[in-house]
Amino acid sequence: MLERLRTVLIGTSHPGNIGGVARAMHNMGLADLALVAPRGEIITQDSISRASGADHLLHSARVSPTLDEAVADCTFVVGASARSRTLPWPMLSPRELAHRLPEECRQDNARVALVFGREDSGLTNDELHRCHAHVHIPTNTDFSSLNLAAAVQVIAYECRVAWLEQQAATGGDDNASANDEHLVSHADLERYFAHLEQTLTAIEFHDPDKPRQLMARLRRLYMRARPEQIELNILRGILTATDKAATDKTIQPPR
Amino acid sequence: MLERLRTVLIGTSHPGNIGGVARAMHNMGLADLALVAPRGEIITQDSISRASGADHLLHSARVSPTLDEAVADCTFVVGASARSRTLPWPMLSPRELAHRLPEECRQDNARVALVFGREDSGLTNDELHRCHAHVHIPTNTDFSSLNLAAAVQVIAYECRVAWLEQQAATGGDDNASANDEHLVSHADLERYFAHLEQTLTAIEFHDPDKPRQLMARLRRLYMRARPEQIELNILRGILTATDKAATDKTIQPPR
Structure with missing residues (x-):
């Protein structure tokens, strides 16, 4: 299941944050990192340092000019978002998202994108409208802006816990109930x-x-x-x- | 409940990490930060920058020479730990810990310490033996060392989710079932x-x-x-x- 999860960062400004995200991902067993139009270098002293041994994720990260390219093959796209916008979208808590993943990852071609926006301004409405659902980390209402790596850490942690629960329940067979229904990319x-x-x-x-x-x-x-x-x-x-x-x-x- | 939680950092080397911890705490609604024998300055450009607006937690942090002083008034002390040591201790997952908190925070004098060790070497056995329980964040076994702020982020997030669940269940009265049994500090x-x-x-x-x-x-x-x-x-x-x-x-x- 975890190998079907892709972390997508859009317009990241600080290389250090990309390194922090790589570390958080690798800590939780996620390996697929995609960067959309990063606003700085990817491999820097700061990103390597913050990756703290997970820099192979930086080297293997795919860079795309648009979100559409980064998630073209994805069957379920979830965008991290602050509270609801003008047009409310299906909103999941990190735990609700994680609980959906075993089902979402069941199909052979399943691929889930976890999309995170810019440090300063998050995801645009256009980007949010390209998502099946939004995920909101429940933060202090007076101080809601999480560091990018911290947001990825929380979501990846919930994914890992859901995966561990699934492993315990199915004896390790991720695809225990897979069928051949074909998901739409x-x-x-x-x-x-x-x-x-x-x-x-x-x-x-x-x-x-x-x-x-x-x-x-x-x-x-x-x-x-x-x-x-x-x-x-x-x-x-x-x-x-x-x-x-x-x-x-x-x-x-x-x- | 959240106001009864104290985050205790022992022997932190990097001021930036203390700033990152302050941000993670404030994001999740925690405010009580205690530092035991920090191995560097607390208020630096790096710590203020990483705190990203939560630097009032740095200014109000109490500094102690020993863990004992930092948690003297605490009634439940939990240490973040990698997998079990020579002598296995009661081990909780972050979620199990969070689920225990409403009960642990019930008493009037309740105060819970969440203790985190050094960036390079964690908590010593002596420090771990001063804890009622240990909490282990389930990480990739090949890459288990979390950044300090990331570890605090995960634990604080679980605490906040448990608090939100309690708020929903009790209609906001944290002390709905408090009695006057006196906990031992x-x-x-x-x-x-x-x-x-x-x-x-x-x-x-x-x-x-x-x-x-x-x-x-x-x-x-x-x-x-x-x-x-x-x-x-x-x-x-x-x-x-x-x-x-x-x-x-x-x-x-x-x-």
Whole structure:
């Protein structure tokens, strides 16, 4: 299970924090580190020092320009967030997240992304809307900003405890109840959302200049639904059919 | 409950780590920081920077030369430890510790110490033997050394979650079921152990030059028993009576 978890850091400013995250991950048995557009060097004296022996995670970290690339193959994407934004999203506590992981990691192609934002400003709304769920670490309301490595430490710790509980329950077989249902990857889902927005714009249901929260609400709906591959194929098919109808103008809108 | 928790750092080398601990504590709503024989300055650029707004905890931290002084008034002392030592001690997971706290914090004079050792070598056996229980953070067996602030973060997080659960269950009244049973403080218990060792030496049951693990085993026994004040008074009374008997030699040992 732990090998299916990817830690994704977006726009990290301080190399030391990346090192601290590597140490926290390795301490808890996590190994997959992805960096999105880091705002500084990755391998520095400070990051090596803070990694304190876990610097192989720094060397093996994959760097991507966008969140979409970093989590393209992920089947469940969770973003660390302060309390709810304008549009409330499914919100998990770290423990609730951890308790979901054995189920989320059951499938052969399962891959879970744990996404952490910038030291100063966290994740943007756009990034948060690319997540299936948000996770909120319950902090002192008067002093809620955790150090990045500390936030990763808490989440990774909960993941490890859930994994240890699973090991104890299943005798070590992570995939005890795996079946062959195929989960939808982030990239597939994003292609769908892009197609959806394009189609909704084409049919003038959606005005990108006055977006209100239409796409965000649709994202939230579909992400909550966790479509399977075959269902997503159907949804895409509907859009294609809609596009065709809108272009051909063979179907008249109702008066 | 959280206000009854004291974080005790022994022999910390790096001021930055003390700052990181202060931040982790304040994030989780803990405020009582005690430093035992720190091996460097407390207020430095690095510690203020890592505290990131929680530096009032650095300024209010009490500094003591010994663990005994730092936890003298504490009624439950828990030491962070790697896996068990020569003589196994009651070992709690962070979650088990957290689940015990509402009960441990029930009494009016309750005060819980969470004790963390040196960055390089942790707690000594002598320090560990001054604890009622040890807490072990479940880490990767290949890479078990947590950063000090990360260790405090995990324990403080579990304490906060337990407190939030208690708040939810009792409607916010921390002391819903308090009674007036009086807990024994660390200082009282240490006075007892000192007296016990002196008496056992006097009666030649114990040879301080060949201590084996006698005192450690006795400590473990009594700490597990959690004597109440009245019981401790009785134990002290027994020692006093023993001393008197040994000095007077009025009581002959059995042949």
